[in-house]
Amino acid sequence: MLGLCPWLEPDGLPRSLPPQTTPWFHGVSQLGQGSDPRRVRALHQDPQASVDNPLLAFSLIKRLYSDWPNVIYSEEATENTQALHDGFQEVEQELPGAEDLDGAARALMRLQDVYGLSVKGLVHGTFQGTGATRTPLYSPSRRVGLSADDCFHVGKVAYDTGDYYHSIAWLEEAVGLFRLSYGSWNPEDRSSLEDALDHLAFSYFMAGNVSHALSLSREFLHYDPSNRRVLRNVVKYKELLEKGTPTRTEPLLRPNSTHLQSRDAYEELCQRPRGQSAPQHHPHLVCSYETNGSPFLLLQPAKKEMVQTQPYVALYHDFISDAEAETIKGLAGPWLQRSVVASGEEQQKAEYRISKSAWLKDTAHPVVRALEQRIGAVTGLDLRPPYAEYLQVVNYGMGGHYEPHFDHATSRKSPLYRMKSGNRIATVMIYLSAVEAGGSTAFIAANFSVPVLKNAALFWWNLHRNGAGASATLHAACPVLAGDKWVANKWIHEYGQEFRRPCSTDPQE
Ligand SMILES: O=C(O)CCC(=O)C(=O)O
Numbered sequence: 001m002l003g004l005c006p007w008l009e010p011d012g013l014p015r016s017l018p019p020q021t022t023p024w025f026h027g028v029s030q031l032g033q034g035s036d037p038r039r040v041r042a043l044h045q046d047p048q049a050s051v052d053n054p055l056l057a058f059s060l061i062k063r064l065y066s067d068w069p070n071v072i073y074s075e076e077a078t079e080n081t082q083a084l085h086d087g088f089q090e091v092e093q094e095l096p097g098a099e100d101l102d103g104a105a106r107a108l109m110r111l112q113d114v115y116g117l118s119v120k121g122l123v124h125g126t127f128q129g130t131g132a133t134r135t136p137l138y139s140p141s142r143r144v145g146l147s148a149d150d151c152f153h154v155g156k157v158a159y160d161t162g163d164y165y166h167s168i169a170w171l172e173e174a175v176g177l178f179r180l181s182y183g184s185w186n187p188e189d190r191s192s193l194e195d196a197l198d199h200l201a202f203s204y205f206m207a208g209n210v211s212h213a214l215s216l217s218r219e220f221l222h223y224d225p226s227n228r229r230v231l232r233n234v235v236k237y238k239e240l241l242e243k244g245t246p247t248r249t250e251p252l253l254r255p256n257s258t259h260l261q262s263r264d265a266y267e268e269l270c271q272r273p274r275g276q277s278a279p280q281h282h283p284h285l286v287c288s289y290e291t292n293g294s295p296f297l298l299l300q301p302a303k304k305e306m307v308q309t310q311p312y313v314a315l316y317h318d319f320i321s322d323a324e325a326e327t328i329k330g331l332a333g334p335w336l337q338r339s340v341v342a343s344g345e346e347q348q349k350a351e352y353r354i355s356k357s358a359w360l361k362d363t364a365h366p367v368v369r370a371l372e373q374r375i376g377a378v379t380g381l382d383l384r385p386p387y388a389e390y391l392q393v394v395n396y397g398m399g400g401h402y403e404p405h406f407d408h409a410t411s412r413k414s415p416l417y418r419m420k421s422g423n424r425i426a427t428v429m430i431y432l433s434a435v436e437a438g439g440s441t442a443f444i445a446a447n448f449s450v451p452v453l454k455n456a457a458l459f460w461w462n463l464h465r466n467g468a469g470a471s472a473t474l475h476a477a478c479p480v481l482a483g484d485k486w487v488a489n490k491w492i493h494e495y496g497q498e499f500r501r502p503c504s505t506d507p508q509e
Pocket residue numbers: 394402407429439440441442475476477478487489
């Protein structure tokens with residue numbers, strides 16, 4: 001029979017077609033002739049001609065009426081969706097969760113605060129300070145901005161904790177961007193202009209700016225006129241304004257963080273440019289090669305730079321090699337867990353210390369053992385158990401920080417005393433990585449900061465010779481503005497050092 005091939009079904013599909021192997025994701029062009037991209041492009045080349053030419057018009061109408069539904073409701077499409085779901089389920093456990101996303105939003109607000117960054121600048125992908133200098137603190141090689149939905153999410157995290165200072169700043173940006181793109185649909189978005197207006201209006205109301213809350217609620221009703229809750233709010237706001245309730249127009253103050261009494265000094269130190277972070281030149285601040293009477297340092301003396309005398313802080317340049325740093329990071333990697341802080345007799349997670357850490361014994365690898373030996377040689381202190389803690393490797397990600405704290409215990413109940421070797425007499429902290437911006441170690445009470453210097457080790461005494469805590473050692477890890485910061489801490493205890501750092505009754509020493 002002319003024109004009817006015996007191996008074709010009436011629907012035009014070959015009867016003996018082999019079963020399709022299901023790749024993880026089919027391209028649309030594999031879903032049948034109707035969706036061949038070249039054919040589709042040809043149909044649209046000249047829109048006028050497509051309608052004028054009856055053959056093209058027919059093809060177009062057919063494609064829109066029956067080809068697309070065929071593709072969408074085809075078995076392949078269902079298989080694709082199934083494969084997509086299965087693939088997602090396989091990796092879901094590894095993907096960031098809600099806690100990570102909220103943590104990232106809080107990190108952005110922390111960077112905004114500590115580095116005095118303009119929210120508008122961040123949204124446009126720049127890291128511009130709002131302070132006097134206005135020089136960017138970081139200039140990424142590729143500028144990436146945030147979407148309206150991104151800004152909404154950050155604002156919502158602040159809103160949910162009653163922090164209207166931040167929610168207003170971020171939701172203003174969300175509203176602005178949503179207004180610009182109104183009507184264009186972005187499949188990734190979970191929020192809308194209405195959501196942003198709704199939350200921003202309420203934030204303004206809570207901040208005491210009733211008239212702004214009213215105008216935003218009216219704008220909301222323009223898009224969703226029958227929303228009863230917002231209708232009620234509008235009535236309430238109008239009543240308040242008619243009653244002459246004063247409307248506050250000045251911006252809200254930043255909420256107070258309970259842990260930070262010296263916030264301004266801390267932030268100023270974090271923002272200080274690299275060159276200005278060290279204290280003024282002082283005759284006692286010198287560089288020297290040190291062998292410390294140790295055979296380990298004879299061939300390669302330590303390169304010591306005195307950073308400060310009160311408190312005593314020294315920086316040892318090139319303390320470890322790149323290869324050693326990589327080995328230590330690699331050993332710690334699989335064991336990293338969210339860092340904890342001492343709270344009474346317990347250890348717990350805290351918003352003021354955001355990092356991951358792991359402990360490495362010197363038996364873990366010859367590199368760890370060699371490092372401990374070097375620390376012993378340079379400090380002249382006894383690190384044998386229980387006189388020192390294991391090596392703590394710390395990794396700070398985006399916005400990771402450790403707000404001002406002492407390394408030594410300030411209460412007899414501290415878990416640090418469980419080692420029964422006294423308090424932490426000294427800290428040796430090694431920078432295992434560089435960072436692109438931020439992340440300095442700030443000594444708040446002593447008014448100086450040390451920028452991250454890869455492979456260098458920072459040493460300081462936490463206790464005076466009489467055993468009292470040195471309040472001048474109050475220090476912090478400034479938030480990482482860009483990059484990935486790694487440090488290793490070695491905390492050395494009082495016991496075992498009696499003849500190496502003899503006591504004194506002079507409270508200054
Ligand atoms: O990472 C830093 O710069 C400081 C870290 C610190 O102070 C600590 O881990 O106790």
